[in-house]
Amino acid sequence: MSVRATVVLETLRCIHEDEDGSEPYIWPALLSVDAGATVRVTAPAVGNARVVIKSNMRAGDTAGIPSSAGSLAVDLEDGTRGLILVTALLEADDGPEHAFRAGFQAFTSELRAAIADNLLGLSTATGDELATIIAVIKKRVSDKVHSAVEDDLTTTEKIRIKANLLNLDDTIDSDFQNFTLPLASRPLTLRIAPDQGGQLLSYGDAGTPGNVSAPVVVGFGGWSDFKFLFAGRNAAAENQDRIYAVDQNGQLLSYGDAGTPGNVSAPVVVGFGGWSAFKFLFAGRNAAGEDRIYAVDQSGQLLSYGDAGTPGNVSSPVVVGFGGWSDFEFLLAGRNAAGENRIYAVDKFVQAPNDFEIQGTLQVQDRPTGSLKVTLGGVPSTLVVFPVRVTGPDFNRFVGNKTLTFLLPGTYTITGTPFQTGKSGTPTCRAHSATVVTQQRTVTAGETASVTVTYTSEPCDA
Numbered sequence: 001m002s003v004r005a006t007v008v009l010e011t012l013r014c015i016h017e018d019e020d021g022s023e024p025y026i027w028p029a030l031l032s033v034d035a036g037a038t039v040r041v042t043a044p045a046v047g048n049a050r051v052v053i054k055s056n057m058r059a060g061d062t063a064g065i066p067s068s069a070g071s072l073a074v075d076l077e078d079g080t081r082g083l084i085l086v087t088a089l090l091e092a093d094d095g096p097e098h099a100f101r102a103g104f105q106a107f108t109s110e111l112r113a114a115i116a117d118n119l120l121g122l123s124t125a126t127g128d129e130l131a132t133i134i135a136v137i138k139k140r141v142s143d144k145v146h147s148a149v150e151d152d153l154t155t156t157e158k159i160r161i162k163a164n165l166l167n168l169d170d171t172i173d174s175d176f177q178n179f180t181l182p183l184a185s186r187p188l189t190l191r192i193a194p195d196q197g198g199q200l201l202s203y204g205d206a207g208t209p210g211n212v213s214a215p216v217v218v219g220f221g222g223w224s225d226f227k228f229l230f231a232g233r234n235a236a237a238e239n240q241d242r243i244y245a246v247d248q249n250g251q252l253l254s255y256g257d258a259g260t261p262g263n264v265s266a267p268v269v270v271g272f273g274g275w276s277a278f279k280f281l282f283a284g285r286n287a288a289g290e291d292r293i294y295a296v297d298q299s300g301q302l303l304s305y306g307d308a309g310t311p312g313n314v315s316s317p318v319v320v321g322f323g324g325w326s327d328f329e330f331l332l333a334g335r336n337a338a339g340e341n342r343i344y345a346v347d348k349f350v351q352a353p354n355d356f357e358i359q360g361t362l363q364v365q366d367r368p369t370g371s372l373k374v375t376l377g378g379v380p381s382t383l384v385v386f387p388v389r390v391t392g393p394d395f396n397r398f399v400g401n402k403t404l405t406f407l408l409p410g411t412y413t414i415t416g417t418p419f420q421t422g423k424s425g426t427p428t429c430r431a432h433s434a435t436v437v438t439q440q441r442t443v444t445a446g447e448t449a450s451v452t453v454t455y456t457s458e459p460c461d462a
């Protein structure tokens with residue numbers, strides 16, 4: 001049996017677009033990995049590389065995807081190791097069509113090569129490591145597409161682009177789906193260029209240089225909209241730790257834990273001067289439970305100070321985070337519900353200029369198949385040549401002595417093409433030709449049909 005997997009991308013939904021009307025088109029590709037780890041790519045015909053799904057598409061619009069652009073089928077033999085759908089979304093302006101066809105060809109071939117080169121990592125890595133491999137593949141494919149488009153432009157087109165007379169199509173982004181095995185029919189959703197950031201991140205600090213990394217995302221989205229965000233403790237009897245936020249309407253919201261007397265008294269000046277230059281400044285405890293003052297300096301480092309409580313004592317920080325800390329929207333210390341001391345951060349919300357969603361299905365069908373045994377007659381059995389062409393339903397391949405399996409039932413045409421052995425111009429050179437050039441066989445499900453292609457030979461110069 002073989003399995004036919006059909007991906008049907010049915011609907012495109014526009015969530016944002018930044019052009020006051022976009023002309024989206026897609027480049028889908030199905031990558032299959034067979035039992036021998038060979039990666040194959042199935043993609044639409046190059047003539048369908050620039051089928052605009054809808055003109056003047058705006059946020060909220062939905063459009064049907066034509067099957068010429070969004071339907072892909074692949075036959076998978078037993079032992080198939082993987083099936084990945086990758087789809088890029090582009091936005092049509094002035095093309096040029098020929099250049100974006102060249103870009104599409106680069107997309108499918110480079111994607112196949114990049115996935116083949118990263119098969120091990122893709123099948124074993126998880127989390128950040130997998131995200132890195134995917135980012136590297138995306139960059140490699142996108143660079144290849146851009147240079148293929150660039151290389152295909154004529155001199156006149158390049159001049160027109162420089163003079164702003166030709167507006168190249170835009171590549172928006174891509175998404176992928178790695179189907180789990182065994183394959184089963186299922187709906188699928190791809191999200192192209194969604195908004196990012198605005199999350200509440202929670203970091204642990206073990207107190208040693210550079211140890212602060214790998215945050216836990218404890219809040220999904222929307223946290224960068226707050227006017228203020230800070231940790232504290234409430235006045236409840238349990239003295240619960242809380243995270244407080246002030247929203248755009250001026251309301252004070254209280255999240256998570258509760259706690260702290262928080263009485264305000266006459267301050268002790270523990271640090272003299274320079275503290276206003278910090279990007280962030282907040283109090284907290286490190287993971288060892290020691291009270292610290294954290295600061296992010298102008299070069300983005302996270303500094304941890306100890307305060308002995310005496311005037312001017314705060315100096316000589318430990319650099320617990322190297323770089324990038326000033327990019328956060330908010331930074332604060334607090335405790336999670338398990339009572340562990342954490343440093344929370346909100347990364348900047350980045351509103352994507354374009355955001356599209358593609359909806360579709362994977363349809364999997366078992367199909368009965370049969371086999372065809374091809375035997376070469378009249379040649380030494382040790383001969384390694386593939387002179388016999390076999391064509392039939394969804395099938396076209398050159399073979400030698402071989403039993404072809406997983407063939408769809410139907411009529412197959414077997415053609416014995418001529419070939420030569422030995423070196424031209426020497427007495428060992430022989431020209432081989434089939435006694436019957438073309439034969440036909442019917443392949444029936446569950447059975448093995450046979451065909452013998454018999455060759456005769458004569459000296460090359462005869």
Ligand SMILES: [Ca+2]
Pocket residue numbers: 019091092093169170
């Ligand atoms: Ca555009």
Ligand SMILES: [Ca+2]
Pocket residue numbers: 019021022023091092093
């Ligand atoms: Ca456009």
Ligand SMILES: [Ca+2]
Pocket residue numbers: 093167168169170
């Ligand atoms: Ca453009």
